[in-house]
Amino acid sequence: MSEKPNQIENNSDERDVESSFYYALGHEIRRRIIKIIGDNEYTTFTNLKKELEVSTGTIYHHLETLKELVDQKTDKRYYLSELGVYAYSSLKNNIETIRSPDFTHRELRSPILRKLMKITSKRFIQFEKEDKALTTIISLSILITGTILTGLNGFYSFLLFFIESEQSNMDLFLQILISFTFIVNMIIFFIIIEGISRLFYKKKENTFNFFISFAIIQFPMVFYLITHLIFKSFWLLNLSVFNLLDKILLIVFQVWSLWLLSYGLCAMKGLKIESCLIISLLLHYGSFTIILFVLV
Secondary structure, three states: OOOHHHHHHHHHHHHHHHHHHHHHOOOHHHHHHHHHHHHHOOEOHHHHHHHHOOOHHHHHHHHHHOOOOEEEOOOOOEEEOHHHHHHHHHHHOOOOOOOOHHHHHHHHHOHHHHHHHHOOOHHHHOOOHHHHHHHHHHHHHHHHHHHHHHHHHOEEEEOOEEEEOOOOOOOHHHHHHHHOHHHHHHHHHHHHHHHHHHHHHOOOOOHHHHHHHHHHHHHHHHHHHHHHHHHHHOOHHHOHHHHHHHHHHHHHHHHHHHHHHHHHHHHHHOOOHHHHHHHHHHHHHHHHHHHHHHHO
């Protein structure tokens, strides 16, 4: 009986190593790093930068993720560890699509996550180099559209909530200024999430790429702003049924946005999906509490 705690601890360590192994190989750049080192027995940082054609920060991020598989020795060259050699052999045997069992397990087993994955733009959240420009354009489009719709609806933007402003006696310049709270809110939202990642999880990588794709989190809220504007334009919000429908739609689109935030954290910061969901939900609950205190 006395050996059980040690056995449980060993099993936990093995699962952590296995999870690290599959997660490390779940990205094309990391697989290429393994292949480059495996094909040449070792490599240098300069050679990786030349072969991969990505930024220095991106390479450092992926090397950090591969710390269980890649070792840097005193000669500053990178070599495969024993686990890395096994990974290289797996890749040589054409096992190209290797994903984290932690995330895949939940994606396959959880009906909710399966449905959410269908409305998740994985390509533009965890984008490759060739999609960077398109991701930037999409993010800017979301910000511009969201800003215009926020102004037309007469809202202040606060994280994933919208607070109605009194516009009857407000001049045009102030109305336009208020609409820009959508952009300011997005920047503050990003700073909070990035700060939590750095402070509590020591995740400092991929900051710029995370920022580029961060506006995609607000994509569902643009849909809410459109539906609210339609209800408002036709004076439907005065009817209790449409007023209730408006609130239900807000919650639905908020859930979608929270999922995109969680997935973005998981993909760009390498956090476990449970941690990402906790961060998203706690932040959302906190913002809801603040709004209650302010409005009541």
